[in-house]
Amino acid sequence: MSLEVFVLGTSGMQPLPNRFLTSAAVRREGEIFLFDCGEGTQVSLKMLNLHWKRISRIFISHMHADHVTGLPGLLMLSSQVDRTEPLYIYGPAKLKEYIDANRKLLDMYINYEIRFVQTEPGVVYENKDLTVEAVPLLHTKPCFGYVLTEKDRPGEFSVENAKALNIPMGPMWGRLQKGETVTLENGTSITPNQVLGNPRRGVRFSFITDTMYLSSIANHVKNSDLLVCEGMFDNSLTQDAFEKKHMTSSQAAMIARDAGVKKLALIHYSPRYADKELKVLKEEASEIFENTILTKDRMVFEINNSD
């Protein structure tokens, strides 16, 4: 199983020429989930040719301008496409008020249904293939990270093997797929591993911003294939980060290390760093967690279970 993750904006606080405000998208089997929606998100979606119509669910971390001001414009795009499915939006309670106020004050023409779901810690969305869990963070206002976890699935059934073993097509195939051992008419026992490939591990994507460092975060994002995490400041500003309830890149790396993630992708950089100065964030994080990536706007990650 696999996901594509698109970084739509990497800046915190303020959009910059090469760094739109914080947002990321996950595409899975053609469906797009959006995480946060700062100013510029629409532009990155367009540049990546990600179709607005495919966005089924939007997950918002918290109600600060740099995470939501791209949302009204994005909702407006609706009038441009033929959309019949509702759009689900998850976030803190005030998000509904924000959307309602914008709709009213800007006479926003929205020709589809918006279903608002107030985020509470725990699983906020589940379908047969995946769950999205909200992680309580600690910022200057209520804030949640999100962890998307695909469910594990049994290995792929090999029709070729089944035929070679003379297993008759029918109920036995189904039982083998469910992990049961079956006995053929001639008395031969067939175990599932004779016809199934390796179990397909679901992949995990975590999106953590904005927050001060909490050791509890590592438990929530455990074994993520990709952890997109704020690393706003360098070590010289650890005290500032603490006071502003943000993290240094080293703190993001501690979480990545403790959670045993595969890859850490830093995001939500302070505008104090020019593009070329960001490397300090990566250097400091890499000392603690080696596989650290300094994201750029429109960077794309492919995650699959063979990684």
Place this chain on the structure above:
Amino acid sequence: MSLEVFVLGTSGMQPLPNRFLTSAAVRREGEIFLFDCGEGTQVSLKMLNLHWKRISRIFISHMHADHVTGLPGLLMLSSQVDRTEPLYIYGPAKLKEYIDANRKLLDMYINYEIRFVQTEPGVVYENKDLTVEAVPLLHTKPCFGYVLTEKDRPGEFSVENAKALNIPMGPMWGRLQKGETVTLENGTSITPNQVLGNPRRGVRFSFITDTMYLSSIANHVKNSDLLVCEGMFDNSLTQDAFEKKHMTSSQAAMIARDAGVKKLALIHYSPRYADKELKVLKEEASEIFENTILTKDRMVFEINNSD
């Protein structure tokens, strides 16, 4: 006297990779006036090195998302600079509600005073050097264009000429500057034109968007040195423009021609046109008004009275 005009965003409806949403700035003697504030305005300001702190007044045309969604983020920048002067914001009544709702819902920290002025047709701002007049437009909701007019001033006093003519420094200089003829002790009459340069004509900048074509607009923007005006559609979409209460570029050109402006700068393009397709808008407008410019984001115009 002179102004610089900066086009910050040229797109209507939807921000695009090379076209942020509609906004323009005027800088005059270090002070910046902002006209509309769509998504991306902050980024263009940054790219042009225009300091947020220098923005003293913001004039908003109307309450549609593509003209105001950049505003909350821009107001937030305040917390980054040491600003003591109030910020004046002019616009339709709902603009105040919009700002208040955003401040409340996004916990916006704003450490200076915002003074809201509800726009009504006529002069909305005047100081010793200039006026800003609101022009009633006709769109799907209340909408105003704005015309900034510098006041004319007498020509520059030439100290060199005055000395050459043996006019004693003192009250006579002042009287000549006021346009009076003076008589020297030796009986010689000196007329103002002997010591004053040509009268300094104030320049005029007009910002017209969004509106259907109204012949009355030409009266308001008469003799503008620069008319920044929506020209959203080509002639094949004249009926669409009418129904959506927008203008074709040809209609913008009719206004420019009838108003006798010096230069027409088209803005607020429909996202239906890719960048390279925009030239049709210029071609059609140029047939009616030759000095038509197809603006691009971050285009700069210098207007001075010797043009």
